[in-house]
Amino acid sequence: MIEQLIASGRHREALTRAGALPESLQKHLLASKALDGLGDAAGAVREAEAALAISPAAEAAHVQLGQIFLGNNTPSAALEVFTDALALHPASVLLRAGRGLALKDLVLYDEAEQEFRRCLEGRPGFSVCFDGLATVYLHTKKFADVKALAAEHRRLNPSDFRGPYFLAVGRNGLEEECESLLDESIAMQPRFAASRALRGRLRLQRGDTQGAIEDLEEARRLRPLYATALLSLAHAYKRGNRDADAARAFEELRHANESERRGKPSLIYRRGARK
Numbered sequence: 001m002i003e004q005l006i007a008s009g010r011h012r013e014a015l016t017r018a019g020a021l022p023e024s025l026q027k028h029l030l031a032s033k034a035l036d037g038l039g040d041a042a043g044a045v046r047e048a049e050a051a052l053a054i055s056p057a058a059e060a061a062h063v064q065l066g067q068i069f070l071g072n073n074t075p076s077a078a079l080e081v082f083t084d085a086l087a088l089h090p091a092s093v094l095l096r097a098g099r100g101l102a103l104k105d106l107v108l109y110d111e112a113e114q115e116f117r118r119c120l121e122g123r124p125g126f127s128v129c130f131d132g133l134a135t136v137y138l139h140t141k142k143f144a145d146v147k148a149l150a151a152e153h154r155r156l157n158p159s160d161f162r163g164p165y166f167l168a169v170g171r172n173g174l175e176e177e178c179e180s181l182l183d184e185s186i187a188m189q190p191r192f193a194a195s196r197a198l199r200g201r202l203r204l205q206r207g208d209t210q211g212a213i214e215d216l217e218e219a220r221r222l223r224p225l226y227a228t229a230l231l232s233l234a235h236a237y238k239r240g241n242r243d244a245d246a247a248r249a250f251e252e253l254r255h256a257n258e259s260e261r262r263g264k265p266s267l268i269y270r271r272g273a274r275k
């Protein structure tokens with residue numbers, strides 16, 4: 001019941017119910033998930049560490065703690081958590097995926113690639129590892145590898161919107177099929193802003209200014225500080241002779257870039273210092 005409340009976003013009620021449970025690993029894990037959903041990252045860390053105090057080898061507690069750090073811009077702490085836990089559970093795909101994500105966030109792409117590859121060998125088609133590896137390939141400009149990986153993922157998971165999206169990205173927008181791949185991705189997951197933004201850019205390139213504006217405005221609605229979409233939207237407005245709208249989009253782009261430079265706040269991690 002508490003897991004269902006968390007999944008449905010009813011985090012306050014979930015926290016209250018978790019508090020009424022007897023002292024246990026599960027009580028603290030559920031409380032950690034509820035607090036994380038409420039935006040109380042420090043509280044979520046405390047509860048995850050309380051779960052580990054009860055059961056130091058608990059894989060689920062290590063996964064939860066590492067996820068909190070990943071979600072709060074503290075990848076070095078996440079890397080430590082996942083690395084320590086892998087010594088206890090070397091066959092864990094979840095822990096290895098988490099370690100790969102931490103390495104990716106730390107821009108250690110070669111090591112991240114190795115971890116994601118090992119994950120996919122153990123669990124072919126695992127979406128988290130596919131997404132991570134495809135992103136690493138994009139950052140390192142290995143477009144042929146993106147295409148091959150995405151084609152295989154699409155075969156294994158034909159209903160996953162990420163397969164056609166990354167296949168279109170790997171083709172770098174240069175092939176005629178790219179837009180139909182993005183149509184497919186959007187039909188599967190209409191709320192994925194990146195597919196909208198890329199289709200909008202492709203439509204702008206082929207002269208469909210109104211179609212581009214519609215896609216790029218939707219991408220902005222889904223992800224307001226999405227710099228790539230805002231830049232393309234400003235150019236689309238200019239092409240459509242909507243100069244005032246273009247000026248507003250450029251101002252939004254400036255704000256998005258400033259926010260990116262400031263970075264996201266990170267947690268203070270004291271676990272290592274206490275050892």
